[in-house]
Amino acid sequence: MLAKMAWRNLWxxxxxxxxxxxxxxxxxxxxxxxxxxxxxxxxDFIDTAARLGSGHVTIQHPEYLxxxxxxxxxxxxxxxxxxxxRDRLVLxxxxxxxxxxxxATANDSFGVVFIAYDxxxxxxxxxxxxxxxxxxxxxxxxxxxxxxxGTKLAQNLGAGLGNKVVYTMTDRNGEIVSGMARLTGVIETxxxxxxxxxxxxxxxxxxxxxxxxxxxxxxxGIFLSDSRRSSLVASNLNRELGPDSTALxxxxxxPDLSAFIAMKVGGARFMEILIAILxxxxxxxxxxxxxxxxxxxxxxxxxxxxxxxxxxxLVMWExxxxxxxxxxxxxxxxxxxxxxxxxxxxxxxxxxxxxxxEIAGVGFSPVVRVGxxxxxxxxxxxxxxAATLAAGLYPAWxxxxxxxxxxxxxx
Amino acid sequence: xxxxxxxxxxxxxxxxxxSQGEIDVHAxxxxxxxxxxxxxxxxxxxxxxxxxxxLNLIGALxxxxxGEVWLEGERLSTLSRxxxxxxxxxxxxxxxxxFNLIPVLTAYENAExxxxxxxxxxxxxxxxxxxxxxxxxxxxxxxRRPHELSGGQQQRVAIVRAIxxxxxxxxxxxxxxNVDSETAxxxxxxxxxLNQDRGITFIFSTHDTRxxxxxxxxxxxxxxxxxxxxxxxxx
Numbered sequence: 001m002l003a004k005m006a007w008r009n010l011w012x013x014x015x016x017x018x019x020x021x022x023x024x025x026x027x028x029x030x031x032x033x034x035x036x037x038x039x040x041x042x043x044d045f046i047d048t049a050a051r052l053g054s055g056h057v058t059i060q061h062p063e064y065l066x067x068x069x070x071x072x073x074x075x076x077x078x079x080x081x082x083x084x085x086r087d088r089l090v091l092x093x094x095x096x097x098x099x100x101x102x103x104a105t106a107n108d109s110f111g112v113v114f115i116a117y118d119x120x121x122x123x124x125x126x127x128x129x130x131x132x133x134x135x136x137x138x139x140x141x142x143x144x145x146x147x148x149x150g151t152k153l154a155q156n157l158g159a160g161l162g163n164k165v166v167y168t169m170t171d172r173n174g175e176i177v178s179g180m181a182r183l184t185g186v187i188e189t190x191x192x193x194x195x196x197x198x199x200x201x202x203x204x205x206x207x208x209x210x211x212x213x214x215x216x217x218x219x220x221g222i223f224l225s226d227s228r229r230s231s232l233v234a235s236n237l238n239r240e241l242g243p244d245s246t247a248l249x250x251x252x253x254x255p256d257l258s259a260f261i262a263m264k265v266g267g268a269r270f271m272e273i274l275i276a277i278l279x280x281x282x283x284x285x286x287x288x289x290x291x292x293x294x295x296x297x298x299x300x301x302x303x304x305x306x307x308x309x310x311x312x313x314l315v316m317w318e319x320x321x322x323x324x325x326x327x328x329x330x331x332x333x334x335x336x337x338x339x340x341x342x343x344x345x346x347x348x349x350x351x352x353x354x355x356x357x358e359i360a361g362v363g364f365s366p367v368v369r370v371g372x373x374x375x376x377x378x379x380x381x382x383x384x385x386a387a388t389l390a391a392g393l394y395p396a397w398x399x400x401x402x403x404x405x406x407x408x409x410x411x
Numbered sequence: 412x413x414x415x416x417x418x419x420x421x422x423x424x425x426x427x428x429x430s431q432g433e434i435d436v437h438a439x440x441x442x443x444x445x446x447x448x449x450x451x452x453x454x455x456x457x458x459x460x461x462x463x464x465x466l467n468l469i470g471a472l473x474x475x476x477x478g479e480v481w482l483e484g485e486r487l488s489t490l491s492r493x494x495x496x497x498x499x500x501x502x503x504x505x506x507x508x509x510f511n512l513i514p515v516l517t518a519y520e521n522a523e524x525x526x527x528x529x530x531x532x533x534x535x536x537x538x539x540x541x542x543x544x545x546x547x548x549x550x551x552x553x554x555r556r557p558h559e560l561s562g563g564q565q566q567r568v569a570i571v572r573a574i575x576x577x578x579x580x581x582x583x584x585x586x587x588x589n590v591d592s593e594t595a596x597x598x599x600x601x602x603x604x605l606n607q608d609r610g611i612t613f614i615f616s617t618h619d620t621r622x623x624x625x626x627x628x629x630x631x632x633x634x635x636x637x638x639x640x641x642x643x644x645x646x
Contacts, residue, residue: 001520001524001527005513005515005516008515008516009515014516022571234558297513300507300513302472303470303472303499303505303507304499304500304524304528305496305497305499305500305502305525305528305529306496306528307493307497308495308496310528331475358566360586404472404473405467410508
């Protein structure tokens with residue numbers, strides 16, 4: 001009975017209720033889209049960082065994080081290689097050697113970051129430099145004998161396809177070692193720091209130069225279906241690994257990126273709380289006015305036997321109906337823009353001069369799409385319901401406190 | 412305690428003082444009153460004589476400044492807020508001057524609301540309420556909302572709501588004040604009939620001479636005291 005009365009009470013002042021529902025729907029719409037924009041872009045961002053670095057979880061020497069030198073290596077064992085078969089969260093396992101080198105041509109020399117990888121073990125989900133290939137070709141096997149440079153770096157070195165490029169680095173013994181390769185490809189990532197400071201080499205060629213064993217690498221990248229599970233996978237791996245290697249999550253390996261995301265998430269949470277407060281204030285106003293208008297009615301209800309608790313529950317039911325109807329309206333308002341933005345996104349390329357954007361050394365696409373994590377959607381839905389119910393508490397309490405003698409005399 | 416003609420309502424040395432700023436208004440001054448089961452009583456008197464205050468005290472809507480109110484042998488001052496709420500629901504029926512009904516409920520839903528609060532089964536509610544609505548001439552109007560009913564029809568629904576749960580007493584505060592004279596006659600007739608047929612105790616607060624004429628006991632209040640208390644034969 002109370003639920004039915006509450007539902008009907010909601011529609012006594014249609015315009016007022018509709019405006020309140022609109023504010024709930026719009027608040028929810030903003031919260032969902034903000035969160036979805038953030039979830040998707042940060043997930044993409046983390047995936048990009050994982051591809052550029054060494055996976056969502058990285059196995060490396062325990063001291064490599066602090067001192068990333070080429071004498072701190074790990075072995076890709078068969079047990080780790082088979083991880084995708086053992087753990088459904090793991091999609092790919094790759095091995096990489098990364099470090100710093102000097103690349104030189106007959107014209108010039110520059111300091112670079114190099115990534116040596118096995119093309120046979122990499123996919124589009126683990127390494128995306130192939131998308132930015134503008135000249136030549138990517139490596140086909142780990143035994144290829146070429147080198148790929150960032151476009152700006154190639155320009156600075158005055159290197160064209162087929163030109164000789166010498167790379168020099170310090171090996172595990174502290175000796176200077178060099179390799180020579182012909183330029184087989186040029187890539188453009190859109191991120192300036194990568195385009196002017198990245199070179200790629202096939203892993204077998206580098207192993208020869210560095211005198212590494214066939215399964216030796218500086219980092220083993222574990223790529224997951226969901227970056228949020230990296231802590232779980234890392235802690236499971238750490239139980240298996242010996243003292244010479246450790247599994248770290250992407251945010252441990254890339255603390256700058258992690259800090260940036262944490263800061264952004266904090267800002268978004270603040271915005272969401274602000275939206276929730278504004279929506280709750282609107283709901284409070286509606287319910288409070290509605291209760292104050294019905295004081296006499298509540299007095300009559302008390303007189304015929306309704307208890308204070310029943311009047312309290314009646315107004316709380318009205319709050320709940322507002323929340324549920326508001327959520328339904330929110331769903332109707334959000335579904336199409338969400339679908340469009342998840343498929344097509346918003347193109348910010350004009351704002352960033354037509355280039356890819358770069359944050360914390362990671363480049364990513366200027367087309368930003370939405371995609372909300374289910375648990376965040378649940379939090380938003382619960383927050384809307386909780387804010388609406390919280391906004392109803394005081395009006396409901398007022399309704400329960402109505403004094404029948406005073407209120408019935410109000411005609 | 413609940414003898415056929417035993418007391419339903421007893422007011423003993425009731426005073427009620429309202430403070431209006433620095434002035435104390437004595438609404439009731441040592442009122443003693445006993446109403447027996449099955450009576451059809453009208454409280455009359457000039458405005459401010461204490462009629463509505465007396466009804467509010469009997470109906471457990473207000474508390475006296477001093478004195479005791481008893482309903483079916485129960486002293487109201489000893490009851491908690493929750494117990495008073497149950498007492499109003501189970502033993503008292505109210506009919507107010509106007510705007511009696513809950514606007515979002517239909518005539519039927521309004522009429523059955525007290526029974527629903529009591530937890531009476533739906534089938535029994537339906538039987539009782541439909542029978543009473545028929546008795547007061549509202550058959551076919553049970554699905555109408557209050558705004559679709561005339562003032563007199565709304566009052567009839569309020570009467571059905573008040574008596575449906577078979578309370579010990581029905582308190583009617585100026586029930587005919589906001590209806591035309593023809594409707595007022597009908598309402599009085601309905602209540603008198605219910606009193607006669609079902610033995611329901613009615614206590615009115617009224618200025619309406621038609622109600623006074625139909626009342627079998629007429630109590631005149633002046634300045635919060637009984638100035639006259641007379642019984643007449645039923646008409």
